[in-house]
Amino acid sequence: MTEPEIHKGLAGVVVDYTAVSKVNPDTNSLLYRGYPVQELAGHRDVEDVAYLLWHGELPDATQRKEFDAFERAHRSLPDEVVAAIDLLPLSAHPMDVARTAVSVLGASHPLANDNSVDANMEKAATLFAAFPAVVAYDQRRRREQPLVEPRDDLGYSANFLWMTFGEEAPPEVVHAFDVSMVLYAEHSFNASTFTARVITSTLSDLHSAVTGAIGALKGALHGGANEAVMHTFEEIGIRKDESREDAAARAKAWMEEALAAKKKVMGFGHRVYKNGDSRVPTMKSALDAMIEYFGRDEILGLYSGLETAMGEAKNIKPNLDYPAGPTYHLMGFDTEMFTPLFIAARITGWTAHIMEQAAANSLIRPLSLYNGPDERHVDQG
Ligand code: ACO
Secondary structure (H helix, E strand, C coil): CCCCCCCHHHCCCCCCCCCCEEEECCCCEEEECCEEHHHHHHHCCHHHHHHHHHHCCCCCHHHHHHHHHHHHHCCCCCHHHHHHHHHCCCCCCHHHHHHHHHHHHHHCCCCCCCCCHHHHHHHHHHHHHHHHHHHHHHHHHHCCCCCCCCCCCCCHHHHHHHHHHCCCCCHHHHHHHHHHHHHHCCCCCCHHHHHHHHHHHCCCCHHHHHHHHHHHHHCCCCCCHHHHHHHHHHHHCCCCCCCHHHHHHHHHHHHHHHHHCCCCCCCECCCCCCCCCCCHHHHHHHHHHHHHHHCCHHHHHHHHHHHHHHHHHHCCCECCHHHHHHHHHHHCCCHHHHHHHHHHHHHHHHHHHHHHHHHCCCCCCCCCCCCCCCCCCCCCC
């Protein structure tokens, strides 16, 4: 009998259809429901993109008005979620706080265990609306600042920044933040989305699937990379007012040493894209805008120094986490908050996949090839 072929990491394995997004590494493109992500990131905000991912079409004016009314009415955290966050020590990683908060949001939702299409749509929109307050509140309590209530006169991204920093962000910053939310929203069968689909396939509920997906996103090989990128910058040393050239030279030297020591450098490489991540040019433009806005040329030096050295040594290109990390840093988020920001955006894609999986479900249950001891027996004497 020939042994079945094993696909470690499911690399190259096609497990199902999806109409949510299409990743094409050959043309370096990413389509959300048919629309190029670069066009969406320039011309539509994250609310429109959330609607698109869930419903398959961009909203018309009436649909958008209704969606805004719903989303803005669900931005506050229920008391039990605030209480649960307050119970957690400040030593808890923000990803653990986020995972716990989503679990409590699920447990307290009146439709928690209703898996119907309407209930799932409502739970997806409620979670999208409420989650920014989790990140904002966690960021603030780490700075010993009180919770800031949401404002319903601001769009999603402007309100997110308002709740986090307690002041209105300038339009340039709101725009760059919104671009990051759109680019992070969806990416086909990545590890966290697949996790959400596996959980959904057992007929479990939407919040359980998202909670599991957060666990998968946390790892440094996936979403945790945007935090890890910033740790790299910090390890090299961020010296405000250093020239771009000097920062680039130090970054290059750091990378050469890291690669000589056979280290994996987070923010580079991708399982699907081998010639560059389709989202990077758009995110890099947003980073450039922030570098210019805040006058921080040394960040560009560190960025290009690492990128050039990695390109020269291994021809490995940056992924989305690489420009996203320093962008969030310049906006004023603590480094540990970066992956929770990824969650905020990806809730849209995860929940779109959860609903797609539920609509044409088949239990996801692969096989394994046993390589343990041959059959043996307990001593019955
Ligand atoms: N730094 C150094 N070397 C790398 C990197 C990296 N970031 N990425 C890949 N390589 C090298 C590997 O060491 C390996 O070299 P070898 O053949 O000499 O052993 C080769 O490139 C292939 O790498 P694999 O890890 O086998 O490729 P795979 O497709 O499994 O990995 C992955 C993709 C996990 C993303 C990998 O590139 C990586 O670990 N990158 C860093 C983590 C990261 O940035 N993750 C974010 C992903 S994107 C996102 O979540 C938005």
